[in-house]
Amino acid sequence: MVTQAQTTIPATEPQSEPTLTYQPNVDICDLGAEVLLVADIPGAHAAGIDVTFEDGVLALRAAVPPRILPGRSMRQEYGIGNYRRSFRLGDGFDASQISADYKKGVLTIHVPRLAAVRPRKVEVKTA
Amino acid sequence: MPILRPGFALPFEELRDELDRVWTTLTAAPPVPGWGTRPAEGVFPAVVVRESDEAITVEAELPGLDADDVEITVAGDELLVKRSRPETCPVPPASGRTGDGDGDGDGEKQERVMWHRRERGTGAFERRIALPVVVDASRVEARLVDGVLTVTCPKAAECQPHKVAVRSV
Numbered sequence: 001m002v003t004q005a006q007t008t009i010p011a012t013e014p015q016s017e018p019t020l021t022y023q024p025n026v027d028i029c030d031l032g033a034e035v036l037l038v039a040d041i042p043g044a045h046a047a048g049i050d051v052t053f054e055d056g057v058l059a060l061r062a063a064v065p066p067r068i069l070p071g072r073s074m075r076q077e078y079g080i081g082n083y084r085r086s087f088r089l090g091d092g093f094d095a096s097q098i099s100a101d102y103k104k105g106v107l108t109i110h111v112p113r114l115a116a117v118r119p120r121k122v123e124v125k126t127a
Numbered sequence: 128m129p130i131l132r133p134g135f136a137l138p139f140e141e142l143r144d145e146l147d148r149v150w151t152t153l154t155a156a157p158p159v160p161g162w163g164t165r166p167a168e169g170v171f172p173a174v175v176v177r178e179s180d181e182a183i184t185v186e187a188e189l190p191g192l193d194a195d196d197v198e199i200t201v202a203g204d205e206l207l208v209k210r211s212r213p214e215t216c217p218v219p220p221a222s223g224r225t226g227d228g229d230g231d232g233d234g235e236k237q238e239r240v241m242w243h244r245r246e247r248g249t250g251a252f253e254r255r256i257a258l259p260v261v262v263d264a265s266r267v268e269a270r271l272v273d274g275v276l277t278v279t280c281p282k283a284a285e286c287q288p289h290k291v292a293v294r295s296v
Contacts, residue, residue, distance in 0.1 A: 013259060025246040027215040038215045040190040040247055042274030071179030076258060078173040078188060079215070105190030105274015 014082045019066070020081030028087070032119045034112040035093070041083045042105035043067060051109055053093070059086035060110060075098075092117040152251065171239055171252045172276070183258050183280045189246075191273035197271060199278060201264040206278065209253035216240055260286040 027038040041049070041062045048063035062083040093111050100109045172187040185206055189197060191213060200207040262280035269278040 013290045027247045028243040029216045029244050030241040030243060031216070035243075036216060040188075040274070044273065058129040067186070069175065069177045069277075070175040070182070071184065073175075074178050074183075075174060075176040077175065077232040086223065104192060105188070 020082050022081050024083045024087050035109050037109040039107045046102045053095045056090050057088050061107050185278045187276045189276045194271045199269050201267045204258045204261045208257040211251045212249045214249050
């Protein structure tokens with residue numbers, strides 16, 4: 001069964017956050033046994049990253065400390081702020097086995113499927 | 128009849144000075160195309176450029192790259208950042224697309240990959256950034272921390288502001 005991934009708007013988020021919040025660019029690939037979610041969150045520190053999975057919704061939040069560069073602005077093509085994004089992954093995932101690692105500004109989340117719903121190849125026997 | 132006082136013309140002089148200042152700023156400003164705008168679609172990496180008296184600082188977001196993965200070249204007033212960004216999934220790119228999952232003959236280990244979302248760009252990139260002044264290429268420093276590249280380009284000596292001593296005769 002194909003997992004449908006879609007963005008969801010968290011309704012319970014507090015609106016008064018100290019800094020701006022951005023949606024990170026994300027790749028989601030389904031490897032069968034697990035779904036891999038890869039997010040670009042440059043500037044975040046591992047300690048400030050929060051990943052939760054609840055009711056089929058995978059949410060990631062990352063706090064980014066402000067970066068102050070000297071001088072006056074000549075060009076500003078992106079903003080610096082926290083990251084937040086969530087996806088509805090549906091049922092059939094093993095929440096207790098979700099793992100995440102952060103390296104070089106990229107957060108990789110492994111969401112394994114429950115063994116019962118993993119795709120498996122059925123051997124066809126000849127009589 | 129109003130009396131023409133010595134300071135009467137002062138407000139107009141201030142106005143003229145202000146207009147001169149604005150005009151000078153417009154005509155003498157370094158040509159920085161796209162100031163304050165987003166880069167065109169597909170431009171990678173996006174950059175932030177700031178100028179102080181001593182240096183030009185360029186910051187770029189390069190998540191997923193090691194210091195060895197980035198090549199930075201500085202020549203005069205141009206900064207070039209280039210190299211390649213690796214693929215997301217640890218599978219051969221040729222089999223990483225949706226719908227070609229039947230790995231017959233390619234071994235048991237080949238996995239079937241289905242992309243639900245591809246927003247992160249991969250592959251070769253090259254970005255040229257025009258700096259507002261000539262910089263001292265020999266003293267340019269770059270560091271890459273948590274996917275954020277910061278390049279500090281000290282201005283060439285002739286481009287740095289220097290104070291002129293006024294001698295009294």
